[in-house]
Amino acid sequence: MEPLLDVRDLSVRFDTDDGTVHAVDRLSFDLRPGEVLGVVGESGCGKSVTMMSILGLLPETATVSGTARFGGMDLLAARAPELRRVRGRQISVVFQEPMTSLNPVFTVGRQVGEVLQRHLGLSRAAARTRAIELLDLVHIPAAARRVDEYPHQLSGGMRQRVMIAMAIACDPKIVIADEPTTALDVTIQAGILDLMRELRERLQTAIVLITHNLGVVADLADRVVVMYAGRKVEEAPVHELFARPQHQYTIGLLDAIPRRGAGDANGRLREIPGRVPSLARVPEACAFAPRCPRADDPCVRALPRLVRFSPGHVAACVHPGREAA
């Protein structure tokens, strides 16, 4: 199937006082219609920057190169007015912070309606009617009354539902969900994930799910891209990734998930030693090598190539797979 979004060799650099920071390094991935792509990695690995660069939302200090094909246009080369027509209409975003992502001085109905008025040219009354339908669709109880409430009158979970309603308002082809559940309580998280799964089945929207939570990925994603220090280190269908992880970083991440029977003999969870490297000095070698239990000479001599293990499963690791026990 023709990919909906095809990103090739995306690099993002920030020129700072401390030198050039390579936030994203030659990243390629694609997104097919209706699929959920999980993008996983620790904080600062370039997940969010990747998505923001596709929508042209990075500050001017960023230098972006590569291509991002979407419906016959290259988003990275597109001019501001073209991008504005894509944002919110064809590709929309759900941010991490539902508490602050809504304008406090307007009712949620006005804010959902604003997107409809702008992109679909609805009248104010029609936008309001549609906003109620949308709030209903994201399971906000008593939507007809809630539509006139202000953001501060809603809980975090309700606000995130409003944000999702805004994101799907114009029936976009892609919804980018940037850590959509991170700021919420666990029980609320489950509700939001259920909602996203349901919407995806009903609306056939492709979702890019940015998260550091592998549990969320296992729950929702079809395919997963694992990022480390701005690079893609592994990509696989979700079951394949959990069953046969290849990159040592992915293995480390999976071993760090708390679950019954996990951990070492003392019942202690295995964590990945060390810290994420500074993006100002990412070597032309495996960036994970300094933290990798199996790193040796070849790991630091050259940048490992992405190797195909099975259809759709690639990883960039010199010592792929779990150690034979």
Add this chain to the structure above:
Amino acid sequence: MTVAEVEATPPVSPRARRRRLLLRRFLRRPMAVAGLVVAVGFVLMAVFAPVVAPYDPNATDFDAILEKPSWEHLLGTDELGRDVFSRIVFGARASIQAGVFSTLLAIAIAVPIGLAAGYYRGWIDPVISRVTDVLLAFPFLILAVGLAAILGPSLLNATIALGLAAVPGLVRVARGEALALREEDYVRAAVANGAGDARILGRHIVPNMTGTLIVQATVTIPAAIIGEAALSFLGLGVQPPTPSWGVMLADAQSYLSDAPRLALYPGLAIFFCSLSFNLLGDGLRDVLDPKTQR
């Protein structure tokens, strides 16, 4: 609350509900209500001055010079036998006009400048900020006096001078707000959903500034009222014999020992007028700012 309960609540239009809520919140603040009553009183007095005032404020009566307050002349008469109460009433016109219109003028000029500096940044921000800093080095009244001296003495010019003198302070406030608001998540979210600069400014930045602007306006209106009195006192504002509280204060100087009340009444008028606008503004800020709504 269950769904059934929600649907059982009587259908009231949301706007009416909000208005009633705001009114109730305002009425719970006695100082704000007092401020409103007095401020509205002054405004009505200014608008209906010819009806309220018992005498022509400029009519002289040389048979009744420097008279003490009586039923005939509520606040007595001045050195030319003019009715002091009538002059206070007509003087409110100059004060209200200068206070309100100069503040509106200042906001109209300062907000776009502040937005340009705070939202667009770039080269324009340092330029505007440095010019503002230089102008802020001059005290408000000095600036107003200087501008009024350049423009020439009249109430209109005094109003313009006061408005212009208030611009630097408001620019700084508007710039600071724009600077803070452009980093808000909901602005980021709006950009990500395809909003352009005009919509971001009009729907997200300016509406969220209004609370701060109201507070600033409530500082500016009384300052301008006092400023108008000062300019008129110095002969740079309202010209005698047209009544103004500042002119009355200036005229009273010569009679301070014989009739101190001639200075007292306009002084009290200035005091209560500016105080009432201050209190009103404080109350409005508390009520209107949705961020304090709980």
